[in-house]
Amino acid sequence: MASIHDVAQRSGVSTATVSRALRGLPNVSPVTRQRVQEAADALGYIPSPSASGLSSGRTGAVAVVVPSLTRWFFTEVVEGVDAALRVEGYDTFLVDLAVRPGERERLFSHTLLRKRADAVIALGIRFTGAERSELRSLPVPVAIVGAPLAGLRGIGVDDAAVSRSAIQHLVDLGHHRIAHVGGHDRFGLDRSVADLRERAWRAELRDRGLPLLDHWFASGGFLLPQSKAAALTMLQRPDRPTGVFAGSDEMAFGVLLAAAELGIRVPEDLSVVGIDDHSWSAAFHLTTVRQDPHEQGAAAAAMVLAQLAGTPPPIAPIAAPHELIVRGTTAAAARSRRLPADRDA
Template sequence: MARLAGVSEATVSRALRDLRHVAPETAEAVREAADRLGFVASRSASALATGRPKAVTVVTPALTPWFYSSVVEGVDAALRQAGWATSLVNLGEAGGQRRRLTAAELHAGNASAHIVNGFGLDEEEQRVVREVREPVVTVGGRVAGVRGIGIPEAEAARLAVRHLLDLGHRRIGHVGGDREPGLNAFVVGARRAAWAELLTEAGVDPDDGLFVSGGMQLEASRAAALRLLAGADRPTAVFAASDEAAYGVMLAARGLGLRVPEAVSVAGLDDLPFSAAFGLTTVRQSPAEQGARAAALLLAELGVRRGAVSTAPAPVELVVRTSTAPPSRSVPDRAPGATRG
């Protein structure tokens, strides 16, 4: 391989171990030679040679929810490109018997660094993350004292609420999260605070009767939205703290015979794969990109990737669809023959 690449055997070894002091063009020549010869470097051999396993632990509360699975995919793609492995720790939240995150769980994969999905960690689990000696980054939820990659939560919420205000809505409800298990208090708190602040800036009192909590889950949000929308003085628009919560609001409106957006406009935050089919106006974020950025940050710190990696908030974008419109009473706001459920 060294002869084919035109370099020494020592350079081949350094290039395949992604060490810093190999020129990019030389490393590329070595990789091309390895590909032509069908050579696959042994991760275990590399670990023995460097004393550092070429793996990053990814801790996730569950695998089925969109945000968690997208983060894992983003991390894994970035690590595989660098020749590193993903060591997955699934706490099994979706199965109903979630394991507590402990130091033993975190180090089960014998990894050199760790990426932790920040949603839903209790105080003891956050302490475990803070005390890790290896490099660690959180994604999607803050842990005090630990670097994190995520979106600007308040700015994302403000995009959705500002859109509703610009359409002419003033009585805007919020279906979000509160203190339910599995929620990051910073995330739900920032989104709720942004909603309240924008209403206040617009001269509207964000009274407690306009907020209900559905834990950012579909069914609980549907039940919460039924209470919010059933009264005669219902809001003309609702900002949901997640797309899943927004689906619940739209289902509740349907159950009450209320048209969307004629009777009530609905805006969410996430841009889940089904949101376009729902016609949901929402704020788009990319958890896969956040996972990839977290992996790149750790690889740079470990000396595998050259150059600085930004820790600035990941971008968000308002996506306007058919679930929002100006408030109007010029058309029937209920489906024909519908009654309150």
């Protein structure tokens, strides 16, 4: 098996230059980089990650910290991160925070994030104060996907704007009785996401002079079964809503299943809109506000790669794009389903 010394001898440079050239590090001319790569290809040389780390001071790996490995959004982000990093020769390893509190604290303070990773990307996590301080103190680039953290680079949708887009769609269709299925989950998601979407719903209805009843809010916990159970209770009331804004597509799926179980027609009797454009949303014909977690992951990877290359982007959150996708779960409100007060509004 060829060694780095063989590649150095064949290309006529030092082993340090071979390492820098094959790792894509600066201060290597394009001509030398090509000569080294051709020598490595001819000899069938594959750099050792540990050896590269010794010569460059880097591990060639980026840690991706997630609150759960079972959620669609996180999976899409991780795939976007990994695809972008692999193009640049970096590996990805996952740090799952769905652990007991004591173990979670150990993960953040452990050398795992300080010595094994060249950079850290954290996804939509409800960080404690100590964890936020730990992230800011890391001696490696850090990027956040989801709700922003002061002093750190990141990307995520504007949750208030996304919510307004969904509610505006229902209002444009003549819906005046609009409920919200939202609420926090138990997987450590940043609570500000759910809070911002709920606050936007309440503010939009108040600003438009539309009825806002406490029982038109239900906690779905970002989970389909819990959302279905909450919607079953809400939709059996005599003053049930004609439109439902769900804080995620998975919660919208639960609403749709509850409506079907109760014999409520969608969209004739009930319109439902979600957020995400989940991979199942087209199959459910769900109207939703699309975001692209795969692209958000790639953008976060680009942030840390730029810092590793010595060209750090500004420390400011980037608003990811969103787009209303109209499918078959929304339609004009039936006039017979409006309350007398709604007709006067």
